[in-house]
Amino acid sequence: MTFPEITTAGSDADQGQRGDILMLCHRIPYPPDKGDKIRSYNFLMHLLHSGWRVHLGALVDEPGDLEHAKVLQRLCASVKLVSVSPLLKKIIGVTGVFRGRAMSVEYFRNTSLxxxxxxxxxxxxxxxxxxVCAPMAEYVFRNARLSQAESFADRSEDRMPLLLMDFMxxxxxxxxxxxxxxxxxxSNVYxxxxxxxxxxExxxxxxxxxxxxxxxxxxxxxxERVSVKGHVSGLSNGVDLETFAAMPPVRNRRMFFCGAMDYLPNIDAVEWFVQSVFPRIRKEIxxxxxxIVGSKPSSRVRQLGDVEGVTVTGKVPDVRPYAREAALCVVPLRIARGLQNKVLEAMAMxxxxxxxxxxVTGIAGKATRDFVVARADAGAFADAALTLLRNPGHAEAIAEHGRRLVEDKYRWAACxxxxxxxxxxxxxDSPVVSPVHSLPAGEIGNNDA
Structure with missing residues (x-):
């Protein structure tokens, strides 16, 4: 599967007209094959299309992602990508705790970057x-110039850059x-x-x-959790409505879940669904x-494939065929933060x-019209899924409303x-943006967290 044509400012990387922006990402934002990468990728492309010169620094914890370095080097004014070993960084992260530092911050800290x-x-x-992501603030705090002020709440020094944090x-x-x-x-470690x-924070x-x-x-x-002196606002994720285009209805008994299957909330979700919910559904149907569609399935997830009626795909080059062949998307998350791309993309399709x-927290839709909400109770969730599987016309009406919702409220440009x-x-007084050119094609994976 390839990306649709996406435009960016200038005929080469140094033609941005509005000034220089330093963008620091905890993961390389290309290809956009995971929830956090989808967001940072769209931020990057928007900045480039708007005429900014972007200087991109990012860590790479998937060796295969380095092959995309040339794409980013062509688009950005300058690029620094640093490969890290996830195992080594986890060890370093744990040792940081003994110095009173969060594991997450130590995991993403790198002297070369x-x-x-x-x-x-x-x-x-x-x-x-x-x-992009809290641990990247460390690169600001450790820079002599950016850290010289007592507080960044005001920009009394004219040359002090605007400091923006996307916590997600x-x-x-x-x-x-x-x-x-x-x-x-x-429980104590967490x-x-x-x-x-x-x-x-x-x-x-x-x-x-x-x-x-x-x-x-x-x-x-x-x-509510943090005493805030600066400004805080919500900026929603969007959906690429061309890539995740609406699909014809299908009337069968198949359900799907899409996500990074080494991510704890996703593991918990599918494990609970297969062990507690799915047997109730199979009893009736x-x-x-x-x-279960997603890369890096853990051993716990792989074992679920032994259950009759359950398929674990592992990594696939394109998630859309699995949506095309299913009547229903189930998202039985019991641990969730933020806004779920998997929900928006399913509705878009x-x-x-x-x-x-x-x-569905954070999604500006109406339950029973745009999607169905069922509490994390095996009986309640099974009943909700059974209702739609038995009434395909009702499911199709909800799907139509869901697509309309993302069209109206979740286009990336608007977000x-x-x-x-x-x-x-x-x-x-920024000048007019230069002509545009297109981003090369690449694969869309299935690591949406």
Missing amino acids: QKWVDERCKALQLHAVLC DVDSEKWRDYAASSTFPM GLEAWLLRRY QKIAERFHHVLLVSDEEATLFR PDAEFV GRAVVATPEA LKQLDILLQQQSA
Whole structure:
């Protein structure tokens, strides 16, 4: 599967007209094959299309992703990609706890990338620094110039760049959820990480000019948990409506779930569904099927493939055929933060969605009209799925409303207007954007977390 043609400013990387932006990502934003990468990829493309010169620094924890370096080098004014070993970084992250530092922050810290950041800050008059994910703030805090002020709440120094943080989710709350759903000793480990991250989020809130979260609900939660001195707002994810185009209805007994299958909330979701919900559905509809689509299935997920009627695909080059061949998308998340791309994409493809309340938080739709919400109770969730499987006309009506919702409210261009407003605070006289050219084709994977 290839990306549709996507345009970006200029005929080469150095033709941006509006100034320089340093963008720091905890994962390489190309290809957009995972929830956080989809968001950072669309941020990047929007900035380029708007005429900014983007200097991109990112970590790479999937060796295959490095093959896309040339694409980013052609699009951006400068690029620094650093390969990291996930196992080694996890060890380093754990050791950081003994120094009172969050594992997540230590995991994404890299001296080579820090050196590059310092060089960019010295050589350029940056308009803004955009950090994607809380741990990337460390590169700001460790830069001599950017960290010189007592507080970044005001920009008294004319040359101080605008500091923007895209948290996406309230990450400390996710670890708090992990702690609540785990047993000793991991409950203590997760609880400590939640506390350390909360403290770090507070530091960011005090030092950055503006912080973004993936929904208004998540932004409200952040304000409740952290004493905020700067500005906080929600900036929703969008959907590529051409790539995830509406599909013809299909009337069968197949359900699917799509996500990164080494991610704890997804593992918990499909395990609970197969063990507690699916047997109730099969009792009523013996030929019902459940397909788990996603890369890196853990051993727990792979074992679910031994259950009759359950298929575990592993990584696939294109998730859309699995949606095309299923009547229903189920999203039984019991642990969830932010806004779920998997829900928006399923609705965009014209598939009815049955989800827990946690899975649809932040989506501006109406339950029973745009999607079906069932609490994380085996009987309730099974009943909701059975109702739609037995009444395909009703499922198709919900699917049609769901598609209309994403068309009306979740186009990326509309969602990213908030980013334009923030950047224009110091660039009201920006010149007209240059002509456009297209992004090369690449694969769309299935790692949406």
